[in-house]
Amino acid sequence: MPTTPDRIVVIGAGPVGLCLSLALAQADLKVCLVEALGDDNFLEQVPRAGTNHPATLEMLDRLGLYEKLEPRGIIAPVFHYWDRAESKLIAAFDHGVLKDDTRFPYVLQCERIKIVEEALKLARAHPGIDLRLNTEFTGFAQDADGVTVRVVNRAGEEKTIAGRYLVSAEGARSIVRKELGIAFEGFTYDDRVLNIEVAYDFRRHGYAHRNYISDPAEWSNLFHWKGPPDRWRVHFPTDPKADDNELTRPQAMQVRLQNFLPTGKPFDIVGCNLYVVHQRVAEKFRAGRAILAGDSAHVNSPIGAMGMNSGIHDAINLADKLIAIARHEADDSVLDRYDRQRRHVAITHTQAQTIRNKRLLAEQDPAVRRRNHDELRRTADDPALARQFLLRTALFESLREAEAIL
Numbered sequence: 001m002p003t004t005p006d007r008i009v010v011i012g013a014g015p016v017g018l019c020l021s022l023a024l025a026q027a028d029l030k031v032c033l034v035e036a037l038g039d040d041n042f043l044e045q046v047p048r049a050g051t052n053h054p055a056t057l058e059m060l061d062r063l064g065l066y067e068k069l070e071p072r073g074i075i076a077p078v079f080h081y082w083d084r085a086e087s088k089l090i091a092a093f094d095h096g097v098l099k100d101d102t103r104f105p106y107v108l109q110c111e112r113i114k115i116v117e118e119a120l121k122l123a124r125a126h127p128g129i130d131l132r133l134n135t136e137f138t139g140f141a142q143d144a145d146g147v148t149v150r151v152v153n154r155a156g157e158e159k160t161i162a163g164r165y166l167v168s169a170e171g172a173r174s175i176v177r178k179e180l181g182i183a184f185e186g187f188t189y190d191d192r193v194l195n196i197e198v199a200y201d202f203r204r205h206g207y208a209h210r211n212y213i214s215d216p217a218e219w220s221n222l223f224h225w226k227g228p229p230d231r232w233r234v235h236f237p238t239d240p241k242a243d244d245n246e247l248t249r250p251q252a253m254q255v256r257l258q259n260f261l262p263t264g265k266p267f268d269i270v271g272c273n274l275y276v277v278h279q280r281v282a283e284k285f286r287a288g289r290a291i292l293a294g295d296s297a298h299v300n301s302p303i304g305a306m307g308m309n310s311g312i313h314d315a316i317n318l319a320d321k322l323i324a325i326a327r328h329e330a331d332d333s334v335l336d337r338y339d340r341q342r343r344h345v346a347i348t349h350t351q352a353q354t355i356r357n358k359r360l361l362a363e364q365d366p367a368v369r370r371r372n373h374d375e376l377r378r379t380a381d382d383p384a385l386a387r388q389f390l391l392r393t394a395l396f397e398s399l400r401e402a403e404a405i406l
């Protein structure tokens with residue numbers, strides 16, 4: 001009888017699957033990393049995450065990724081809340097107040113695509129990672145000893161891969177989650193978000209690299225990304241009934257941008273996309289030898305930049321537990337602790353915070369808006385309150401709370 005190979009099969013070379021694979025391989029575990037995309041289309045993915053919080057930078061540093069990413073990103077210690085209706089800065093938060101809490105008292109604006117590009121280079125160079133690009137995962141079976149994973153390559157050939165554990169880092173459409181019948185509990189917002197990429201330096205109007213802009217009619221986010229050429233992403237909510245072609249018509253986007261910031265000259269629009277926003281958490285993150293991580297386990301609105309960050313936190317938490325199991329320092333009940341810790345973070349921190357963030361930006365009641373803005377000002381002006389606030393937004397609080405869960 002063939003014995004099950006001592007390796008972990010990871011599905012998905014997104015930021016979560018790659019960080020997990022690197023953490024495992026760097027601790028001498030064997031990994032098979034399966035990715036449907038290939039060299040020809042791996043870097044053609046739509047713009048997504050990009051704000052990396054301090055707690056995540058510590059993890060990227062542990063993997064040897066931070067030094068590769070820093071030169072490709074923008075160090076952004078400060079972020080702003082603006083009131084669009086009044087054209088006023090409400091509050092500026094400076095991560096400098098975390099200088100005694102972390103080696104990284106700033107966020108790094110570095111897009112998901114750069115992270116996966118650099119992480120993929122490290123994964124390719126690591127002898128412990130068997131990287132299978134152009135390979136689509138189609139299903140799996142498990143027994144007491146291990147998992148058998150079914151894949152198909154671009155030539156249409158079906159194969160199986162055996163391993164001790166299977167990690168689904170396949171993103172929100174996870175086949176593993178669906179095969180296991182795990183509910184993805186939560187809701188989807190009616191309105192989609194329009195992301196417009198613009199080559200224009202908004203700092204000349206006083207904006208920081210990261211800005212959250214409240215407005216009862218049209219809230220937005222404004223973020224700076226390193227080029228060349230440098231680009232800024234502006235997010236706007238959209239009418240649920242509006243037609244895609246109309247929303248992304250160049251002239252219609254110009255009008256939106258000019259309403260947002262009248263410059264009198266057309267903006268240089270370099271890209272756009274529309275996306276649906278879900279707030280959902282899987283009812284469990286583990287079923288036997290199959291484990292969910294990242295978007296496969298939870299999805300949320302990008303306001304607050306918590307999706308990819310919390311997914312990378314899943315990866316590091318899970319890696320440490322799989323390493324402990326492989327070294328016989330723990331039995332596999334530690335995987336239930338992973339479920340308890342990371343589901344708690346997904347529900348109590350990521351979901352709660354991102355839902356609150358959207359409400360804050362979109363609030364319509366003038367009295368509530370005033371109260372919210374006063375609260376933000378008071379927090380930013382008081383160093384102790386600002387530190388507490390930033391420990392939460394920089395995701396340290398969620399890690400400390402998870403650590404206390406047994």
Ligand SMILES: Cc1cc2nc3c(=O)[nH]c(=O)nc-3n(C[C@H](O)[C@H](O)[C@H](O)COP(=O)(O)OP(=O)(O)OC[C@H]3O[C@@H](n4cnc5c(N)ncnc54)[C@H](O)[C@@H]3O)c2cc1C
Binds near residue numbers: 275305306
């Ligand atoms: C517009 C937008 C902006 C965002 N901004 C932020 C932000 O600023 N900060 C933040 O933290 N998060 C942000 N997010 C969320 C973030 O992009 C995701 O949380 C993150 O990419 C999830 O990483 P992942 O590795 O779990 O999944 P993914 O990034 O979705 O990667 C999944 C991988 O699995 C592969 N795959 C899928 N199915 C299969 C299969 N059957 N077989 C083999 N391979 C498969 C895919 O090709 C892909 O490479 C944003 C999201 C959006 C939409």
